[in-house]
Amino acid sequence: MLTLMNLSKKARGNGHALDDLSVRDLLQNTGQTEDAVAKFWEPLALATLNESLDIASARLFAEVLRRALLSKKSDSNLAISKVGLSDLFATPMQQYLEGHGVPLSFNTQATRVTREGAGFLVETNTGERFATDQLLLATPPNALAKLLAESGSEFQGLFPELVRFGSAPIVSINLWFENFHPPQRMLGLVNSPIHWVFDKSKILTGQRSSHLTLVVSGAHALAQENKENLVKLACAELQRFFPELENARLYHSQVVKELEATFSAQRGLNRYRPSNRTALPGLYLAGDWTDTGLPATIESAVLSGHQAADALLESHHAR
Numbered sequence: 001m002l003t004l005m006n007l008s009k010k011a012r013g014n015g016h017a018l019d020d021l022s023v024r025d026l027l028q029n030t031g032q033t034e035d036a037v038a039k040f041w042e043p044l045a046l047a048t049l050n051e052s053l054d055i056a057s058a059r060l061f062a063e064v065l066r067r068a069l070l071s072k073k074s075d076s077n078l079a080i081s082k083v084g085l086s087d088l089f090a091t092p093m094q095q096y097l098e099g100h101g102v103p104l105s106f107n108t109q110a111t112r113v114t115r116e117g118a119g120f121l122v123e124t125n126t127g128e129r130f131a132t133d134q135l136l137l138a139t140p141p142n143a144l145a146k147l148l149a150e151s152g153s154e155f156q157g158l159f160p161e162l163v164r165f166g167s168a169p170i171v172s173i174n175l176w177f178e179n180f181h182p183p184q185r186m187l188g189l190v191n192s193p194i195h196w197v198f199d200k201s202k203i204l205t206g207q208r209s210s211h212l213t214l215v216v217s218g219a220h221a222l223a224q225e226n227k228e229n230l231v232k233l234a235c236a237e238l239q240r241f242f243p244e245l246e247n248a249r250l251y252h253s254q255v256v257k258e259l260e261a262t263f264s265a266q267r268g269l270n271r272y273r274p275s276n277r278t279a280l281p282g283l284y285l286a287g288d289w290t291d292t293g294l295p296a297t298i299e300s301a302v303l304s305g306h307q308a309a310d311a312l313l314e315s316h317h318a319r
């Protein structure tokens with residue numbers, strides 16, 4: 001444990017060497033027991049990196065440890081939202097922007113970007129055209145690669161590192177039971193293919209039915225299974241931990257497979273994460289996958305957004 005803490009402290013300066021190790025390598029090199037890996041390190045790494053220990057970068061994990069366990073107490077608070085994430089983040093953001101006179105287009109995809117003088121022209125799938133002198137692209141890496149491939153010649157080959165970004169799935173299995181509630185609103189299952197169980201009826205405001213969401217991170221194997229098998233597996237695992245489930249009736253189920261939920265936090269990737277500034281003056285990038293030193297998290301996306309906005313404003317004021 002102590003060695004891990006020291007490693008995590010060095011994470012920033014230690015750069016590539018730590019990034020070339022997987023989390024599994026790091027845990028083995030520091031003598032973690034099988035039990036400690038199964039009960040502590042693996043759940044923590046999967047939840048924060050959304051990638052298996054064999055693939056995930058030790059450097060990103062060390063950064064998570066440094067921030068969550070070695071910083072201020074308030075840096076590692078557990079917050080459970082009582083509303084869905086759209087209500088928590090998207091609606092207030094929309095209201096804020098519209099209140100400040102910012103026009104927004106919904107369900108609209110940028111399909112092509114070209115140079116127009118010293119600025120940019122963005123075309124969309126709805127036939128709209130936006131001319132701008134500064135452009136911030138905030139799509140995930142795979143969507144950016146697709147957009148650039150359709151764009152003007154200046155954009156071709158601008159980010160060769162994009163091909164290195166893979167993706168990692170998250171599978172959520174929703175189950176509605178009659179007469180069953182787990183003892184806690186949030187539970188981690190140790191040594192199980194199911195990682196977390198959330199009792200939505202105890203978490204979300206206004207939910208009355210017994211709705212459980214079972215979450216599997218870094219779910220490369222389970223994402224290949226069909227819905228029926230996933231529901232069977234989920235019920236069998238729940239019953240293994242809660243034998244009383246035998247008497248409860250499952251009356252509805254729904255499986256959500258997010259195949260490209262996040263970028264894969266694979267080892268060796270960190271050095272290829274691009275900066276918010278690009279080689280084209282006036283063009284900026286934002287997103288959790290840019291060079292923030294963090295895994296694919298809301299925290300990384302927010303940090304990247306702030307960095308990109310700072311860079312954009314700096315060059316705007318310098319004009």
Ligand SMILES: Cc1cc2nc3c(=O)[nH]c(=O)nc-3n(C[C@H](O)[C@H](O)[C@H](O)COP(=O)(O)OP(=O)(O)OC[C@H]3O[C@@H](n4cnc5c(N)ncnc54)[C@H](O)[C@@H]3O)c2cc1C
Nearest residue numbers: 109110138139140143170258261287288296297298299301
């Ligand atoms: C199921 C699930 C659970 C998660 N749980 C957590 C968690 O508990 N904690 C946490 O911190 N993180 C979690 N994450 C990760 C978190 O959602 C991401 O890290 C974060 O949303 C990344 O933000 P972003 O702005 O970089 O990218 P995104 O949120 O992916 O936003 C990119 C946007 O670009 C849009 N777009 C794509 N192509 C185009 C185009 N051509 N034109 C216009 N728009 C385009 C997309 O529609 C999307 O809205 C989870 C992710 C998933 C899928």
